[in-house]
Amino acid sequence: MTTVDVHAHLLLPEIERAVxxxxxxxxxxxxxxxxxxPDALAVSGEMVGERIGLLTRVADRLTAMDEVGVDAQIVSPSPSHYHYWADxxxxxxxxxxAAEGVAGHVAEAPDRLYGLGLAPLQHPALMAQTLDHALDLGLKGVEISSHAPGRELSDPAYEPFWARAAESGAVVFLHPFGCTLDERLNRWYLSNIVGQPVENAVALSHLIFSGVLDRHPGLKLLAAHGGGYLPYYLGRSDHGWRERPDARGCxxxxxxxxxxxxxxxxxxDPAVLRELVRAAGPQRVLLGSDFPFDMGEPDPLAALRAAGPDSTTFDAIRGGNAIRLFDLKDGS
Structure with missing residues (x-):
């Protein structure tokens, strides 16, 4: 069975030069x-500098993959490239x-690397167009954050994008960047440690409660970081939906x-991974590492083994689910 890491990033300096x-x-x-x-920015800058080869060079990426038994990666732009402030x-x-940079990177190892582009959440009218451009270049979909300034993912303006993504079979990778709790999380790297799971939970809740998934049941949406806090506190979501008529948008x-x-x-955490598999089902969890950032998992297969899944579940999460979702060829 092919081992597929669906959460791996690429740094594109040409984007930063453009903005x-x-x-x-x-x-x-x-x-x-x-x-x-300031402390988080200083540490993050040093960390990225140390890993710049892994973030930009295909040879370095493939060597690192080989060391931990990863056969294929789904490569997405670093979330720092979203720039949702741009006109x-x-x-x-x-x-x-982003699309052209990722396409060029994965083309250097087409049997092992597959890519995602970006879609501009701040300009809903452009999103289907940028998705189509990514698909035209051979990418598998696009990466988005949890919100744009003044817009949640439940905003009706996104309906054409969800429809196009579902129709095309593209994968939409939900990966937050930044957190609207702002200065409350500006120490001890809480902006990432706490902020990213919060943003995942809020974004997914908007998609669920607003009925987006009812209207677009074929949408292929992949949530980073295990979906944040949402999958582990669903009893409260269900209770609210049952008791509150204003919560029944789905x-x-x-x-x-x-x-x-x-x-x-x-x-x-192995126990948390077991709970995610129980809540979502073994066919809905895919191997992810956040390669090569320090908040990622350097050996995702070892982390999966630590959760103790049965052999069928292990193979599904290891690669089978990704092969199906991204329509890949199984190299086993």
């Missing part, structure tokens, strides 16, 4: 600094550079929608 000095860029950097705090023209350029209990979503295995 540098543009109106809004300085304010974006200031907000990022306030949300993360329409610049956002289109960012997404073009057709049935929220917990039932986990069987329509997909989740990576990056939860950092």
């Amino acid at each position: 540098a000095g543009q109106p809004g860029h300085a304010a974006h950097r200031e907000l990022d600094a306030r949300r993360n705090g 329409q023209d610049l956002a289109g350029e960012v997404c073009r550079l 057709a049935r209990e929220p917990s039932s929608y986990l069987r329509l979503l997909h989740f990576d295995s990056l939860v950092h």
Whole structure:
């Protein structure tokens, strides 16, 4: 069975060159600094510098994959490239550079690397177009964050995008970047440690409670970080849906929608991974590492083994589910 890591990133310096000095860029950097705090920015800068080869060079990536027994990766742009502050023209350029950059990277190892582009959440009218461009380049879908300024994923303006993604069979990878709790999380790297799982839970709740998944049941949506906090506190979601008429924007209990979503295995705890598999089902969890960042899992197969799944579940999470979701060839 092929082992597939669905959560791996690529750094694209050409995007950062394109946005540098543009109106809004300085304010974006200031907000990022306030949300993360100086200590986190300093540590993150050093960490990225040490791993720049893994983030940019195919040979380094393949060597690292071989060391932990990963046969294939789904490569997505670093979430730092979202730039949802950008105007329409610049956002289109960012997404073009992302798709072309990822396509060029994975083309160097087409039997082992597959890619995702970006879609500009701040400009809903552009999203289907950027998705189609990514697909035209041979990518498997696009990566998005949990929200854009002034817009949640339940916003009706996204309906054409969800429809196009479902129709095309593209994968939409939900990977938060930043957290709207802002300065409350600007110490001890809480902006990531706590903020990312919060954003996952909020974004998925918007998709579920608003009925997006009712209207687009064929949508292939993959949530990073095991779906954040949502899969482990579903009793409260179901209780609210049953008791509150204002919470009934979806057709049935929220917990039932986990069987329509997909989740990576990056939860950092064997017991939590077992609970995710129980809640979502063994066919809905895929191997993910967040390669090569320090908040990732350096040996995702070892983390999966530690959860003690049976052989059928192990093979499904290891690669079978990814082969099905991304329509890959099984190299076994």
